[in-house]
Amino acid sequence: MTCDSPTSPAAGAARATPAAPAWRSRGRSRRSTHTLRARTSAALLAVTVLAVLLVPPLVRLDQQAVDLAAELRPPDWAHPFGTDDVGRDLLLRCVYGLRVSLLVGVAAALTATVIGTAVGAVAGALGGWADRAVMRLVDTFSSVPHLLMGIFIVAMFRPGVWPVVVSVALTHWLSTARIVRAEVMSLRSRPYIDAAVSGGASRWQVAVRHLLPGVLPQAALAAVLMVPHAMWHESALSFLGLGLPTHTASLGTLVQSARGSLLAGQWWPTLFPGLFLIVPTLAVAGLAGAWRERINPRRRSELTL
Secondary structure, three states, X not given: OOOOOOOOHHHHHHHXXXXXXXXXXXXXXXXXXXXXXXXXXXXXXXXXXXXXXXXXXXXXXXXXXXXXXXXXOOOOOOOOOOXXXXXXXXXXXXXXXXXXXXXXXXXXXXXXXXXHHHHHHHHHHHOHHHHHHHHHHHHHHHOOXXXXXXXXXXXXXXXXXXXHHHHHHHHOOHHHHHHHHHHHXXXXXXXXXXXXXXXXXXXXXXXXXXXXHHHHHHHHHHHHXXXXXXXXXXXXXXXXXOOOOOOOOOHHHHHHHOHHHHHOOOOHXXXXXXXXXXXXXXXXXXXXXXXXXXXXXXXXXXXOO
């Protein structure tokens, strides 16, 4: 019978290779979870974009074609998502509706981001009374509910895509303005900004060469996160009958036209447009979370612990 003494080579080797700390294994599992979430979100978003781009040209069917003999059919092989109350294929209608809702969301998000970035950059760069005046204006607009202001703006135009884009853009630039203004205020205290001013750079040169490139990642992230928000806003306006015309397929108009079918027990005309709205929202949120971790070094270092 043999045993290793405390000074034996085997005992020394055992002491030289301690077990990995628990916090490090938790950090690895957390990173793998975030990687899986980002890849799943990217796959869902890719499928959504491919469906929007490829289904309409590949499926040689008219999404407005009415077939009263096939009204409110449940999902089957001929119609995977079923049909609506006038016999139109619901899968094709959902794809076209997602196409319109994405157009509204992207256009409104880009417009709102440009407005919010300009306002926030001006407020943060000028400071003083100009900053206070601009931020009081932002607070005034923020005190009015988005949906109420959107209804007021849409009511001034005829129903259509671009009135909805204008409505969503004019009610969603406020958060971007606050984010950009806070980022500019943070960048103004950096040493390289003081060095540029001491070197004779004008306020315009400092803003264009240093402040604007510094806030672009945060502004781009805000724009990405705003796309699903704008899609939900458009759907709310269309559901209330104030956004797009009822004959235009969008996710909001599809849900609005399916209210009677849902009360009668037909669930598919409401479920599938809702899923087409929820899945891109979750995909964009997952990718935006991964992007936020990449551009925020402090959060990324915390995730490794």
